[in-house]
Amino acid sequence: MTHKISFRDAVRTYPVKNGTFTALGGVTLDIEEREFVTVVGPSGCGKSTLLGMAAGLVEPSAGEVSVDGRPVTGPGPDRGVIFQQYALFPWLTVRRNVEFGLRLTSMPARERRARADHAIELVGLSDFADALPKTLSGGMKQRCAIARAYAVDPEVLLMDEPFGALDALTRVQLQDRLLDTWAKERRTVLFVTHDVEEAVYLAQRVVVMAARPGRVHTVIDVDLPYPRTEEIRLSADFAALRNQVWHSVYHQAPANADA
Amino acid sequence: MSSRERNEATMDLVTSRKDAAPPAGAPSDGAATAPPDPRVRRRGVPRLVLNLIAVAIGLGVWALLAARGVHDLPGPVAVGRRASQLLGDGTLEGDIAASLRRVLVGFLLGTALAVVVGFLMGWYPVARGLFEPYIQFFRTVPPLALIPLAVVLLGIGETPKIFVIFMAAFLSSVVATFQGVLDVDRTLIDAARVLGAKDRTVFLKVVIPASAPFILVGMRIGLGAAWSTLVAAELIAAQEGLGFRMQHAETYYDLDTIFVGLITIGVLGLVMDRLLLLAERRLTGWQERR
Numbered sequence: 001m002t003h004k005i006s007f008r009d010a011v012r013t014y015p016v017k018n019g020t021f022t023a024l025g026g027v028t029l030d031i032e033e034r035e036f037v038t039v040v041g042p043s044g045c046g047k048s049t050l051l052g053m054a055a056g057l058v059e060p061s062a063g064e065v066s067v068d069g070r071p072v073t074g075p076g077p078d079r080g081v082i083f084q085q086y087a088l089f090p091w092l093t094v095r096r097n098v099e100f101g102l103r104l105t106s107m108p109a110r111e112r113r114a115r116a117d118h119a120i121e122l123v124g125l126s127d128f129a130d131a132l133p134k135t136l137s138g139g140m141k142q143r144c145a146i147a148r149a150y151a152v153d154p155e156v157l158l159m160d161e162p163f164g165a166l167d168a169l170t171r172v173q174l175q176d177r178l179l180d181t182w183a184k185e186r187r188t189v190l191f192v193t194h195d196v197e198e199a200v201y202l203a204q205r206v207v208v209m210a211a212r213p214g215r216v217h218t219v220i221d222v223d224l225p226y227p228r229t230e231e232i233r234l235s236a237d238f239a240a241l242r243n244q245v246w247h248s249v250y251h252q253a254p255a256n257a258d259a
Numbered sequence: 260m261s262s263r264e265r266n267e268a269t270m271d272l273v274t275s276r277k278d279a280a281p282p283a284g285a286p287s288d289g290a291a292t293a294p295p296d297p298r299v300r301r302r303g304v305p306r307l308v309l310n311l312i313a314v315a316i317g318l319g320v321w322a323l324l325a326a327r328g329v330h331d332l333p334g335p336v337a338v339g340r341r342a343s344q345l346l347g348d349g350t351l352e353g354d355i356a357a358s359l360r361r362v363l364v365g366f367l368l369g370t371a372l373a374v375v376v377g378f379l380m381g382w383y384p385v386a387r388g389l390f391e392p393y394i395q396f397f398r399t400v401p402p403l404a405l406i407p408l409a410v411v412l413l414g415i416g417e418t419p420k421i422f423v424i425f426m427a428a429f430l431s432s433v434v435a436t437f438q439g440v441l442d443v444d445r446t447l448i449d450a451a452r453v454l455g456a457k458d459r460t461v462f463l464k465v466v467i468p469a470s471a472p473f474i475l476v477g478m479r480i481g482l483g484a485a486w487s488t489l490v491a492a493e494l495i496a497a498q499e500g501l502g503f504r505m506q507h508a509e510t511y512y513d514l515d516t517i518f519v520g521l522i523t524i525g526v527l528g529l530v531m532d533r534l535l536l537l538a539e540r541r542l543t544g545w546q547e548r549r
Contacts, residue, residue, distance in 0.1 A: 055449075055453055056453075057449050057452070057453070074452075075449070075452040075453040075455075076453075076455060077453075077454055077455035079453065080453065081449070081450070081453040083446050083449070083450065085446055087444070087446040087447055087449065087450035088450075089447060089450075089451075089464075089465065089468070090545045090546065090547065091468045091469075091471075091543075091545040092545075100451070100454055100456075100464075101454035101455055104454065104455045104456055104460060105455070132545050133545075134545060134546070134547040145450075148454070152454060152455065
């Protein structure tokens, strides 16, 4: 059986002044179809690099990254990416932003419009379809970016600390919205975050990474039912899992002893 | 109880509005509330009125200086009379047309080339390596210093005049365009690529619009350079033109005509700059201004 996303000894090094810096030192990880996996770890653990490789924006220095069994050679519309800094085109309205990917295809205008409107509605921005990004709040910008990714109907969503710049309340709202959509459409999601609670709340599996060199530290299964609710968030089971993840993030054995 | 809550909510709204007025960083996120209004109403006297007052004061001071004090300085009335004379016999119109043509042709060619070269330099490291030494070299040579060379190589027709203005416009705006392309947010390019855009689309749909603000700033600088080179360019055996007319007047100690020329150049430059500014507002209104 092929895995949806598969990392095989994926390494990424960068040349620095004297020698090379290993951002990611040999990661092997499989993510299954329709799975929701979060990646959490200290800064510098290479979690964004990992996501960038799956997106095709970062080339592995060694090893292999494949999606649907095919090696990743570059970015493509089958993998939607959500960036922390929204990355909306500021000169386009919400609708034109959402249509951006669709305009690159030969899709007829009417269908394009319908698809875009559907995606905009899904993230609750219908009233702002003709607004420019500069008039939107941070949470609305990120919802627009999510709609833009949904519109091209990718099989995989790669999210790079998407809610990291938002306030706590908005973050919780967007987490619930994301889970709603995932429950309905069941895309494969790889979600990078530095927020332990967020990692546990969203995922079926939490991948904890370690730094210097970046590597997978532990993988923790989250056996909590969906839909995740406030009740679950406040439950003892959730707290136990959060503590477990917290410990493996913040009390990692030093890199040398680990190797 | 509930009314108190509502009161607190309105208080929050009011304070957050106030907070949003100065550049207080990113607007706080109110999830589904209306977007914060970035425009703050202007206060006091409209700017145009202030501008007009400034012009009136300037004219007053000028008239006063001319009337008592500065020797031989023509007053606004004398200059105005001279202007209407020059307009009446068609001299001023002819000069304006000649100068405007030179400035426009030089400016348009110069900035058009600057946009192309700036994009090439920003996009292809090879192009950057090839162009950069020349650009840096010619930037340190004042365009006016090219005049003798231009005359020898290009003769005394329209070509050398336009060439010098062209060089001035090109050199002063190419750096802005180049910088604009370099400064395009990497994430925007990535965002386009993950949606399926290839290099061509990324360039046309992302790099060009994203660097438009820089290009327009470059054009404004280029326009200023073009005008400031004009008078000197018209030193090259011109038969008409505002710069020529002023130099001609200089030999006859005709200060009135010199003033007419100066003011005409200033006004034309100002009008063209405002037109560019207008274009800039329309084309780059999407920017988040700080």
